[in-house]
Amino acid sequence: MSETVDKTALISLETVSRSFGAIRAVDGVSFDLRPGEIHALCGHNGAGKSTVVKMITGLVQPDEGRIVVSGSESSIRSPQEAQELGIAFVDQELSVVPILSVADNIQLGGVSEPFFNRPGKTRGRVRELLDMVGLQGLDPSDPVSGLSMGGRQLVEIGRALGRDARVLVLDEPTATLSTAEIEHVFSAIRSVAATGCGVIFVSHRLDEVLELCDRVTVLRDGKLVDTADTSAIDVDQLVSMMLGDVPPAAAPSLPEQGRAGRTAVEVSGLAVGARTRGFWLKGDHGHVYALAGQVGCGATEILRAIAGLEPTATGNVVIDERRLSLGSPESAVAGGVSYLSNDRKGDGLFLGLTAEENLVSTRLDDVSRGPLLNMASLKKAAVGLAETIGLAPERLPEPAENFSGGNQQKIFIGRTLDRSETKLLLLDEPTRGVDVKGRMEIHKLVRDAARDGTTVIFASTEIDEILDLADDIVTMRSGLVVGRHPRSEVDAELLLGEMTHGQPEKVPA
Amino acid sequence: MSGGVSGTAVGAPEHAAASRGARRIILLILQGLVAVAALVILAGAITTQGFFSLDNVQAILASVGFVGMVAVGMTVIMISGSFVSMSLGTQAAVTAIFFIWALKFGVAPAIATTIVFGLVIGAIQGYAIGAFGANPIVLTIAVVAVIEGLVVVFSSGGTQTPPDNAYTFLNDTHFGLPLSFYVMLGVVAIGELIMRRTRFGKQVYMVGDNPLAAYVAGLPMGKIGAGVFGLAGAAAAVAGIMLGAYNQGASLLLTGSLTYDAIAATLVGGTLVSGGKGSVWKTLVGALVIATITDLLLLRGYSNGVQIMVKGLLVIVVVIVVHLRSQGRPS
Numbered sequence: 032m033s034e035t036v037d038k039t040a041l042i043s044l045e046t047v048s049r050s051f052g053a054i055r056a057v058d059g060v061s062f063d064l065r066p067g068e069i070h071a072l073c074g075h076n077g078a079g080k081s082t083v084v085k086m087i088t089g090l091v092q093p094d095e096g097r098i099v100v101s102g103s104e105s106s107i108r109s110p111q112e113a114q115e116l117g118i119a120f121v122d123q124e125l126s127v128v129p130i131l132s133v134a135d136n137i138q139l140g141g142v143s144e145p146f147f148n149r150p151g152k153t154r155g156r157v158r159e160l161l162d163m164v165g166l167q168g169l170d171p172s173d174p175v176s177g178l179s180m181g182g183r184q185l186v187e188i189g190r191a192l193g194r195d196a197r198v199l200v201l202d203e204p205t206a207t208l209s210t211a212e213i214e215h216v217f218s219a220i221r222s223v224a225a226t227g228c229g230v231i232f233v234s235h236r237l238d239e240v241l242e243l244c245d246r247v248t249v250l251r252d253g254k255l256v257d258t259a260d261t262s263a264i265d266v267d268q269l270v271s272m273m274l275g276d277v278p279p280a281a282a283p284s285l286p287e288q289g290r291a292g293r294t295a296v297e298v299s300g301l302a303v304g305a306r307t308r309g310f311w312l313k314g315d316h317g318h319v320y321a322l323a324g325q326v327g328c329g330a331t332e333i334l335r336a337i338a339g340l341e342p343t344a345t346g347n348v349v350i351d352e353r354r355l356s357l358g359s360p361e362s363a364v365a366g367g368v369s370y371l372s373n374d375r376k377g378d379g380l381f382l383g384l385t386a387e388e389n390l391v392s393t394r395l396d397d398v399s400r401g402p403l404l405n406m407a408s409l410k411k412a413a414v415g416l417a418e419t420i421g422l423a424p425e426r427l428p429e430p431a432e433n434f435s436g437g438n439q440q441k442i443f444i445g446r447t448l449d450r451s452e453t454k455l456l457l458l459d460e461p462t463r464g465v466d467v468k469g470r471m472e473i474h475k476l477v478r479d480a481a482r483d484g485t486t487v488i489f490a491s492t493e494i495d496e497i498l499d500l501a502d503d504i505v506t507m508r509s510g511l512v513v514g515r516h517p518r519s520e521v522d523a524e525l526l527l528g529e530m531t532h533g534q535p536e537k538v539p540a
Numbered sequence: 541m542s543g544g545v546s547g548t549a550v551g552a553p554e555h556a557a558a559s560r561g562a563r564r565i566i567l568l569i570l571q572g573l574v575a576v577a578a579l580v581i582l583a584g585a586i587t588t589q590g591f592f593s594l595d596n597v598q599a600i601l602a603s604v605g606f607v608g609m610v611a612v613g614m615t616v617i618m619i620s621g622s623f624v625s626m627s628l629g630t631q632a633a634v635t636a637i638f639f640i641w642a643l644k645f646g647v648a649p650a651i652a653t654t655i656v657f658g659l660v661i662g663a664i665q666g667y668a669i670g671a672f673g674a675n676p677i678v679l680t681i682a683v684v685a686v687i688e689g690l691v692v693v694f695s696s697g698g699t700q701t702p703p704d705n706a707y708t709f710l711n712d713t714h715f716g717l718p719l720s721f722y723v724m725l726g727v728v729a730i731g732e733l734i735m736r737r738t739r740f741g742k743q744v745y746m747v748g749d750n751p752l753a754a755y756v757a758g759l760p761m762g763k764i765g766a767g768v769f770g771l772a773g774a775a776a777a778v779a780g781i782m783l784g785a786y787n788q789g790a791s792l793l794l795t796g797s798l799t800y801d802a803i804a805a806t807l808v809g810g811t812l813v814s815g816g817k818g819s820v821w822k823t824l825v826g827a828l829v830i831a832t833i834t835d836l837l838l839l840r841g842y843s844n845g846v847q848i849m850v851k852g853l854l855v856i857v858v859v860i861v862v863h864l865r866s867q868g869r870p871s
Contacts, residue, residue, distance in 0.1 A: 340756065364758030378752040383816045383866075384745060392746055393757060395739040402738050 040099070041066055041198050041229040042087065042118070047096035049082055056082040058253040059096070064198060064229040069220060071240040071261070072233045074250035075273050075494070075527070080233055083250070084202055087231065088120040089113035101197070118198045119191030127175050127183045127190075133161070134171035137190045160189040163226075164219040181212025185219055192223060199223060200231045205239060206327030209306055210509070217243050235325035236508075237269050238532040251275050266532050274523055295486045296455050301346030303332040306510035309538030310346070314455070314486040319477065321501035322490040324530050329510035330490035331373065334457045337488075338370035339363035350454050367454030369393070369447040373463055373490075379443050382432040386422065386442050387413040389431050393446045420445040421472060437469025444476055456480055458489040462496060474500050492530075494523045511535030567864045570857060577857075581833060588839050598716045600835050604827045605720035606632075606786075609779035610802040611809075612731040613662075613772025615823040618806055619735070620768040621748035621815025622669055622676040627683040628776045629799035631661055634687050635780030636790035640700040647706050655777045661687075662773020663766040670747075670765015691792055699791040702784075710785035720782040727775050731820035740767055748815030805830055807855050810862055817866070830854065 043063035049056055057079040064070050074080045085091040086098065089107040097104050100116050107113050113120070127136045134157045157171045164185045175183060184204055191199055201220070205213045220243065224230050234240050240247055241261050249256040249272040256272050264272075296314035301307075307329035314320060322330035336344035339360040348355040355366040363370065372378050381389055390413050391398060398409040417424045420441040426434075431442060440462065447453055461477060462470040477500060481487050491497050497504060504521055506513040506529035513533035516525075585591045610628050617625050635658045642650035665683055668674040691697065712719050735741035743764050747754040755761055779798070784790040809826030811818025830851055837847045 338756070339758075360756055360758040361760055370756065372756060378750070378756045381746050381749040381753055381816070383749040383812075388742065388745070392742070395742055399739045402740060404737050404739055404742065406737070 039066065040064060041101060043099045044083070044086070045097050045099065047083075047086060047093040047098065049086065049091060049093050055253050057086070057093070057250075060250065060253075060255045061096075062248040062255065062258050064231060066197075066227045066229055067224050068246065069224050069230045069232055069244045071244035071247040072231055072250070073235075073237070073240060073247055073269065073273060074256075077252070078250040078273070079253040080250055081202070082253075084120075084200055084231070084233060087113070087198070088118060088200055114194055117194075117196050118200065119194050119196035120200045120202070121184070121187045121191050121204060122202055125180070125183050125187060127186055129176035130174060132172050132174055133157070133166075133169060133178075133186055136175050136186050137161075137171075137193050139190065156193065160193050163192060163222060164189045165215055165222070179212060181208045181215055184208065184212070184216055188216070188219055188223070192228075196228060198229050198231065200233075202233045203235065203326060204232070205234065205236065206325070207306075213239070235531055237266050241266065241269070249273055266528070270524060270528055270531070274527060295351060296488075297347070297349040298333075298337065299347045301333060301336055301344065301348070303329070303336045303341045303344045303510075307332045308510060309536070310512060312488070312505065314488065316484045316486060317481050319481050319487040319489070319500055319502045321497045321504045322488065322507055323492075323494075323497045323501075323504050323526055324490075324507035324513075325492055327509075328507040328530070330507050331459055332510070333507075334370065334459050334488065334490055335372075337363065337455070338368055338457055340370075364393075367452055368457060369450065369453040369455070370457040371443055371447065371459065371461070373459035375439055375443045380431045380439060383430055385428050386417070386431055386434065387427040389442050390416045390427075390445050394450055397450075416445045416448060419448055420476060437465040437473075440465050440469065440473060441476070444473060448476065448480055453480075453485055456485050456487045458487065460491055461489050461500075462493075470496070494526055497526060498523065506530055506533060508533055508535060511538060563864055567861065570861050570864070574857060574861065581836060584836055584840065588836060591836060591839060594716070596835065596839070600828070600831045601721055602718050603835070604805075604824070604831045605718060605724045606779050606783055607798060607801040607805060608724040608824055608827050609727045609775050609782070610798055611805040611823045611827055612727050612820050613775040614802040614806045615809065615811055615818055615820050616731065616735065616744060616768050617676070617772050618811045618813065619748045619815055619818045620744045620764070621751055622666075622765070622768065623813065623815075624677065624803050624806075625665070625680040625769065625772060626677060626799060627665070627680040627687065628772060628802060629795040629797075630684045630687050630792070631658060631773055631776040632780040632783060632798055633790065633792050633795045634661075634691055635777040636784035636787075636794055637691060637695065637700045637792075639777075639781045639784045640702050640790045643707055644703045650707075651781055654781055655774050658777025658780065659770045659774040662776070663770035665773075666765040666767065666769025667762050668765075669769065671762030688792055697792065699789045700784075701789040707785050710782060718786075720786065723778060723782060727778055728820055728824050731771070731775070734771065735820055740764070744768055745816055748812075748817075750816070801827075801830070804851055804855050807862075808858050810858065812862060812866055813859060814866075826858075 040063035044061055046059045046061050048058050048060070060079065060083060072080050072083065082091060086093055087107070089110045089112050092106065092108060098107060099105065100118070105116060107116065107118070110120070128139065131139070134153070137157050137160055138153060154171065161167070161169055161171065166182070166185055166189070175186060178186065188199070204216055208216065220230055220232070232240070232244055244261050246258055247261055247269070248258040249269070251273060256275070294313050295316040296312070298310060298312045301310040310333050312320065322333060324330050332341060335341050336346070336357060337348050337355070339357055339362055342358070344357050346357070348357065350367050353366060355368070356362040360370070376382060381392065391409055394412065395404070398405055398412055413427055414424045417427055422438060422441065431439060434442065444461065447456055458477065462473050465473060477487055477489070489500065498518070501518050504516050504518060504526065506526060508530060513529040513535050590596055610632060613628055614624060617623070635654050638657050639650055639654040642653055665679060669676050669679060710719055714722065735744065743754070743759055747759065747761065747764055783794055787794060805827035806818070806823050807813070807826070808829055809818065809823035811823065833850060833854065834847050837850060
């Protein structure tokens with residue numbers, strides 16, 4: 032690890048810290064980026080990677096420590112200031128505008144862009160940028176909508192370069208790309224670095240990190256573990272740097288009675304798009320299954336497909352010997368599927384409606400006589416659910432948006448509980464943005480649901496959650512299954528290894 | 541009457557803590573304006589000769605009958621998140637023409653078939669909007685053109701006149717108010733009951749609050765859309781029946797600015813433009829507020845232009861206040 036500041040560094044962080052409330056997200060982290068270097072930033076969820084990236088790109092400011100850009104101390108107070116300092120950021124979520132042309136997208140949002148565009152003047156520059164990122168054959172006037180995800184990623188990189196960037200920050204650029212596309216993106220990154228640019232590469236995929244990067248900085252719990260040359264370490268060493276001293280795994284906390292059962296859910300040959308293929312799972316009553324993998328591993332797509340939200344999905348899903356039609360959420364619900372997305376505010380809760388209305392939203396049939404609601408039984412059902420999820424019944428008339436993240440998530444999960452129609456419960460990141468206490472309560476709710484005979488499949492990127500909640504674990508990477516294990520036979524190291532660089536199962540063509 | 545609206549607008553926001561300074565100031569200014577306007581109207585009402593006479597109150601109440609019925613449907617549409625229907629006025633006109641034509645089969649069959657006819661026209665539009673995500677404004681504007689075209693083709697655009705006088709009881713006056721006022725109250729009561737006390741009503745609020753969440757939760761979006769616009773179509777058909785009877789005949793010119801007046805009443809009643817919040821009876825309050833102000837301007841001799849402008853200003857202020865208040869949600 033570099034203790035002294037390199038004068039030639041493009042950017043160096045010197046013991047920067049940042050707290051959010053009581054949580055110290057980044058704690059005294061130092062590292063530097065040299066010209067022409069590809070520098071990986073690694074760490075498990077919550078390690079502080081994204082906060083470091085936000086400091087460099089001007090989205091948050093450090094509480095302590097300083098950031099030195101090209102030899103002079105700089106405060107980066109906004110993304111615009113970062114851009115003026117020559118720092119370009121390519122986000123995990125693509126921000127290209129599909130209906131605009133490639134050339135327009137490359138010029139989009141640049142601070143030096145003139146008010147009136149003069150295509151003649153910029154055409155040569157756009158061509159140069161496209162060549163640099165390996166899009167030699169692409170016509171700049173083509174719309175971006177015709178490009179693959181990888182092509183769009185390259186256009187974004189081209190846009191970042193077009194702003195005369197000296198530092199290029201890439202956050203999980205390969206999370207949703209196929210292998211061939213990843214190769215294209217890598218060679219673009221290499222040719223960018225060859226021009227003297229520094230690249231910060233944030234990734235969960237450790238084999239990629241070792242293949243592409245010169246050095247790697249590992250963070251854990253907000254603190255710096257080490258900065259190492261990638262030539263000096265292997266994947267196993269990287270994994271143990273990320274995990275640190277793992278306490279011996281807690282014994283499986285599930286009651287044995289939940290474990291016996293017969294096959295309730297059978298998924299086979301499930302495919303979504305070109306990446307996520309050949310997924311199968313046999314699910315017993317009362318069992319909790321984890322789909323464990325990093326962002327972009329395909330678990331979200333699998334859950335969405337079973338819930339009827341991926342129109343292009345193919346394959347078989349059989350629940351209690353009835354084949355499910357994958358066409359629409361309506362038919363999935365009719366087949367006994369309850370699905371909770373990883374985005375409770377976006378496509379989950381009805382934030383403007385009351386907690387009571389949210390809780391009964393999926394069981395209006397149970398509290399109606401014909402088309403008319405039975406207000407007494409509606410109230411009773413809502414109060415019962417409030418007690419189950421540990422919500423004070425006096426708060427039922429409050430709009431859902433008034434509740435904390437943890438309580439919102441409990442309301443979200445509450446609406447699937449005590450429903451005799453629910454045979455398969457699908458949860459995507461069931462405790463995202465929830466504090467430790469809320470997480471334990473939510474895990475208990477899920478286990479209780481399983482004990483009542485429901486089959487539960489959840490997707491998670493968080494090792495602790497997977498180990499705490501699952502009976503059986505399916506690890507995934509790049510859209511494919513890597514391994515299948517009973518909970519009792521895995522530990523954190525094995526899981527993280529499979530999630531970050533495991534060899535996928537063969538999929539019959 | 542204006543007290544009703546200023547009361548809802550001035551009520552302290554429950555989540556003021558999370559709101560930003562600038563928005564709070566604008567909100568305070570606007571709420572102050574509403575309060576001042578309410579005082580001006582009150583002062584105007586007191587100093588205007590004849591405003592508090594029984595005749596005038598009856599005139600105000602009678603004037604909200606037709607717009608009130610159409611506004612019930614408009615409110616349900618806006619709560620469902622489909623903004624507005626631009627075709628409800630035209631639907632009222634075409635159902636009026638249908639009703640007058642159907643009178644030759646008897647009054648009761650004519651009423652029943654007209655309501656079913658209105659319901660079907662609405663439900664077809666609503667299914668397209670709910671199931672296939674058609675843009676409600678574009679679709680309903682197109683429906684206006686289709687309906688007008690069909691009517692011209694089949695009736696050459698002339699006025700349909702009733703075959704006999706069996707229907708005239710629809711124009712009777714009871715306790716000083718026309719039957720259409722009581723029918724409107726009935727439509728409001730049914731609308732309120734459906735929205736508050738049925739499974740369908742709850743689902744409409746859910747779709748309006750977060751259509752994506754409603755879809756993901758497996759709600760039948762097509763059926764709900766068909767129900768919303770079918771209900772609005774049926775309410776517009778009731779308005780069409782009463783309008784046809786009132787005018788002793790029907791043509792496409794019958795309904796004038798009915799669509800816009802219904803939208804104004806819905807907005808002044810505080811329904812959230814983006815859906816999920818609002819109620820049918822508040823829309824009735826909105827309609828009464830507009831009718832009261834219009835009446836006051838009329839009595840004081842202001843021109844038609846001033847009346848329209850004041851109506852527009854009222855809608856703008858209420859929409860901004862409702863918007864700012866709903867933005868006060870902590871995110």
